[in-house]
Amino acid sequence: MAAEIIAVTQQKGGVGKSTIAMHLGAAFHEKGKRVLVVDADGQNTLVHWASASSGDNGIPFPVINLSEAGSQIHREIKKFVADYDIIVVDCPPSITEKVSGVVLLAASVAVMPTSSSPADYWSSVGLVKLVQQAQVMNEDLRAVFLLNKTEEKRMLTRELKRALEELGFPLLKTQIPTREAYKQAMALGQTVLQMNDRGAKLAAIEVRACANEIAALLP
Numbered sequence: 001m002a003a004e005i006i007a008v009t010q011q012k013g014g015v016g017k018s019t020i021a022m023h024l025g026a027a028f029h030e031k032g033k034r035v036l037v038v039d040a041d042g043q044n045t046l047v048h049w050a051s052a053s054s055g056d057n058g059i060p061f062p063v064i065n066l067s068e069a070g071s072q073i074h075r076e077i078k079k080f081v082a083d084y085d086i087i088v089v090d091c092p093p094s095i096t097e098k099v100s101g102v103v104l105l106a107a108s109v110a111v112m113p114t115s116s117s118p119a120d121y122w123s124s125v126g127l128v129k130l131v132q133q134a135q136v137m138n139e140d141l142r143a144v145f146l147l148n149k150t151e152e153k154r155m156l157t158r159e160l161k162r163a164l165e166e167l168g169f170p171l172l173k174t175q176i177p178t179r180e181a182y183k184q185a186m187a188l189g190q191t192v193l194q195m196n197d198r199g200a201k202l203a204a205i206e207v208r209a210c211a212n213e214i215a216a217l218l219p
């Protein structure tokens with residue numbers, strides 16, 4: 001069976017694409033899937049993250065850098081589909097580049113992280129158009145929003161949820177709050193699934209719940 005491709009994409013930087021891509025990879029790996037994580041962003045966040053671990057407690061699945069492939073990236077990704085069950089692609093922030101568009105043509109699911117800032121909402125509007133264009137060719141593509149860096153008791157979050165849903169794609173039930181553990185994971189070259197403090201344990205529950213919701217969307 002060929003791997004299912006999960007594209008993590010958003011027009012803006014800093015919304016948590018890389019954080020979510022790596023943690024989705026970790027959650028699917030934990031489920032026993034053969035996981036490949038592809039860094040498609042020239043910032044190479046995931047490649048640095050995977051090499052940040054000093055010991056043998058690092059990222060337990062391969063992370064490869066295909067950002068150089070540019071608009072040919074889907075061809076490079078296709079070379080790996082026979083050897084994996086899940087390929088998670090961390091897309092670059094700009095949709096003016098062709099990269100996100102071609103990855104979406106090959107993907108089963110697009111995960112669109114957004115925080116509760118209006119700027120993220122506006123960038124989601126542009127992204128929705130790109131996803132809809134991809135769906136003309138790739139009819140089976142599913143797309144979901146994922147609220148990241150949420151703060152409790154924020155009015156804005158409630159308003160934003162409604163606005164996002166009106167854009168026509170569902171919002172995952174699981175939300176990812178702002179937690180130090182996500183930052184620490186990146187610095188330690190690990191994911192929250194490997195960490196033991198209380199924050200990381202709560203984060204691990206969220207990450208697994210997110211992956212389960214996404215797994216349910218896969219064919």
Ligand SMILES: Nc1ncnc2c1ncn2[C@@H]1O[C@H](COP(=O)(O)OP(=O)(O)O)[C@@H](O)[C@H]1O
Pocket residue numbers: 012013014015016017018019020045148149150176177178179180182183184186
């Ligand atoms: N839920 C979260 N809680 C705390 N920090 C987060 C969370 N999500 C992302 N971050 C931090 O925000 C910054 C940007 O996240 P990153 O995943 O690199 O975003 P992007 O790939 O969209 O640019 C990083 O420092 C990351 O550790």
Ligand SMILES: [Mg+2]
Pocket residue numbers: 017018019041043045090
């Ligand atoms: Mg990134």
